[in-house]
Amino acid sequence: MIRPRIVIWAITVMLFFLLLGLLNLEVIHGKRYQELGDKNCIRLVSQNGSRGRILDREGRVIADSQLSYDLMILPQDPGQQEKIILSAAQILKVSVRELQKALKKEYISSSVPVTIARNISVKEAIALTELKVDLPAIIVQPDPLRHYPGGRLAAHVLGYVSEIDRWRLTRLEDYGYKTKDIVGFGGVEERYDYYLRQEEGGVSFEVDHRGKIIRTLGFKPPVNGKDIQLTLSIKIQKIAEDYLAGRKGSVVIMDPYTGEILAMASSAAFDPAAFAEKNSDALVKLFNDPNSLLINRAISSAYPAGSIFKVIVAAAALDNKKINPNTTFLCQGSTFVGRGEFKCWSTHGLQNLQAALTHSCNVFFYKTGLLAGAQSLHDYALKFGLSKTTSFELPYENPGFIPSPLWRKINKFKNWFDGDTANLSIGQGEVLVTPLQITRMIAVIANGGYLVTPYIVKAIDGRDISVYQQRSEKLNFKQGTLDYIREGLRGVVNDPTGTGNVLSGLTVIIAGKTGTAQAPPGQPHAWFCGFLPYKNPKFAICVFLEHGGPGYVACVTAKQIIQEMINQGLI
């Protein structure tokens, strides 16, 4: 057989060939590589592209990158190192020890430049570059840094950028993320990091023993990140944040037909620039703040709903024909459910659905809720998109919670009583919702029965993606159900006795519902959700103030926001 011999010969020749390769590399060219390796003659200088910008719906910049300068030194010559640190400390007006500490901390190996000072001014950068004649180991590296023209504006929507943490690194390693990469945390920065992030480029060159460049070995140009355009309008966002005025709470304004988020304010807000500049004092303060500054209150924390939940009770009862628009109940200030006395906040007398919504009469809704049944209330709440996330793009969305008899039986081994149904009917008890969910719920009433998916990113890299973003689901209601509720919600604002009458003086007709959610200890949470104009609604709005007082306070804030929007010609 000849074939096996040929194969064996081929393999032997191959191994011999590798031997020659080894000989060539190690012995014949060994000296050169030894020089390259021993004296660390190869230098790598990386150059960063800038991270993609984040724009508002009209293309105004919310976050972009600005050039900052970093001072780096090549650490191969210890004598030069000390001189550089001494003169750099003079120019930068920092202590020598601080620079030495930074040098120690950032040191990787003798051929990789070490960053000893970040974010230095242009003047300092020029002064340091002049030193380069005597001390060639100095490198002044331009480095794009995140910059926020609006300060804290939309901080929670944006998120912030910082050095990658271990958890993210293990998840993202396969996508080419490395240690010390700058990545987004929270908000759009995190969700769309893949598009926003820049690609690192750099130069490698060979240097002589003095650190002078002999020749460039290779170059890879850096690539900038892609721009992301949001549906947010800076103007509306600013108005919303101004009138929240630092009180804990949130304002969400959404297009009720498409689900575009026009404003999403969460307060108290943090300053994202503190992360970009690595201002450690500010960061310590930020993380220790008792107001949990990093939480986006519009989506990430859930609160009891209070009276705004009555919208769902009304829909459930009407749709199941448990009541009709003419059904009346007598409110005498309280009612008995079983042996417990359940109070109303006032004595309203004879109330039909529309009047009960207008006056937010608890007694009417206790009775209506009991007629509809707890399971039905739970099912309708889910139909309106509560108790699950809204599939909104930004990370860390809270699903909220709506209790049901079955849930209680399975998870708590307790029975469900009529008193619980009554509590559920006014949105108290275990009910938890987020302001975004409520905005979506009220949008269903506004747009005639479509459960929209809220979204905030309109275009990536100039390519409009709203077609893919707009998803809505048609909810089936009986003829008239939504009309009766809408009528009631108009009364809330426009009837002189309505709970939200304070909003009525404006040039647009608003419909909505107030809520005062008991949240002991402390003040109740204030809610207002609504839509405007009443006919052909263009905005769904939800104002929420954490421990802000009665619903009236939220109405006042909503009025100020809407008034300002009218003044600026935005409606």
Add this chain to the structure above:
Amino acid sequence: MRNSFFIILIIALLICSLGVLSIYSSTYQKEGKIWQTIFQRQILWIILGLVLFSIISNISYRRFWDWTYFLYGAAFFFLLLVFILGTTRLGAQRWLRIGWFNFQPSELSKIVMVIFLARYFSRKAVDDIELLSGKFGMIRGLLLPFFFTALPVALIIEQPDLGSGIIILILFITLLYLTNVRLKYIFIFLLVMSLPLPFMWSLLRDYQKDRLLVFLNPNIDPLGAGYTVIQSKIAIGSGWLWGKGWLSGTQSQLHFLPESHTDFIFATFSEEWGFLGGVTLLFLYYLLIRQGFLIAQRTQDSFGKLLAYGISLMLAIEVSINVAMNLGLAPVVGIPLPLMSYGGSSIFVTFIALGILVNIDKTRAVF
């Protein structure tokens, strides 16, 4: 004939211990507890591998004839599992997590494919003592076995693990050549395979393209894909004749050389042990592969013969491609150096292969 058992065992253990030394040297300066224990884990893999080796060497290799379809099915199933789990996790994934062990099915499928092809080409007619493969036409001699090879190869390349896929394809071609299949068919096959190569370019992943381009000129991407090749060459080159000595290789211990304990362990080794060390290591591999070929030549049974050739070729190809990759003579495709590189799957499969080899020699003496 216990002779080959000890020869193979001693050579394998020598290579393994050089491997452990290099792994220790390349990781002991890195921070983190995982890095500190990595050489201990490798020792554990080797011990388990030795257990597998002694078990397999006592199982008659004829059993594998019977188990071929089961083994093929199992390997295919695991590859499919990786494919499905990989797509749901959106990332490139080559391994299945079984307890604390990351099992790499593509490694296993190499040896399974060798068994499968060896069996396929050594079938005999019932009333005939001659091999069927000499009478095979185009379909049974070429297309059918290629179909059975292409199935797992496609899944492996999809993972994406270009290296293992290419190894199996090369194995297929060489095994085809070693059987009685007509040369004409093999040439036709090679011709047909090489025709669509330019079109395959667009099917490659971006990073695979990068690596091929970088192979042609490492300096187009000095910080990314080219970096490894440049650093690997510097590491090997700076070893010179005697090497820098154990634990004093600067390139691999500082963070210069990525994958210095897996695919690029040859560079780590060469830097510290120099040209002499490199030559010794290559010689050890040569001895091991030669043992395989000697066993194949001694064996009369056609299945055993082909199996022994296949296993020796598998080792030879893996070693050649890996070393060539380290020397910058082949594109970086991600193939471990058998018995040296860190990794349980590779160690296990290599020891299983060696176990089969030893058993072929032992059983032959019984006949």
